[in-house]
Amino acid sequence: MPEYPRIGIVVSAQLPATEFAAYLRRIEQLGFYSAWLVDDFCFHGGFAQAATALAATSSLRVGIGVLPAAARNVVFTAMEVATLAEMHPGRLTVGVGTGCRTGCGRPVTGHRAR
Numbered sequence: 001m002p003e004y005p006r007i008g009i010v011v012s013a014q015l016p017a018t019e020f021a022a023y024l025r026r027i028e029q030l031g032f033y034s035a036w037l038v039d040d041f042c043f044h045g046g047f048a049q050a051a052t053a054l055a056a057t058s059s060l061r062v063g064i065g066v067l068p069a070a071a072r073n074v075v076f077t078a079m080e081v082a083t084l085a086e087m088h089p090g091r092l093t094v095g096v097g098t099g100c101r102t103g104c105g106r107p108v109t110g111h112r113a114r
Helices: 017-029 046-056 073-085
Strands: 009-012 035-037 061-068 092-097
Touching: 017 046, 035 046, 046 061, 046 073, 073 092
Parallel strands: 009 035, 035 061, 061 092
Antiparallel strands: none
16 A cells, blocks of 8 residues: 655644534545644634634644744643543643744744854
8 A cells, every 4th residue: 555645734824613524524524634722912812723623623733833932831731631632642742932923913032043
């Protein structure tokens, strides 16, 4: 049996919440391997979207990228990730980083080049 490439899709951060579950089910039906969600200021929350996506689909891998570490409590973040990973084994990937350099279209102060 030939192995097919694993192709994922980035879900628009501006997708209306009322259309989210149906959109993810359709992504799965079309054969996508993974769906990547945005977790950043001024958009829908990444954990709520991931929980909905995982519950609405049966095999689609779901990624949250990138959780802005400075905006999240590490203990609660770990708890949410662990819960989703336990409820949907092998289907969740989470990226953690600084997020983006803009917030709601405005520059974020305090960033330094590293």
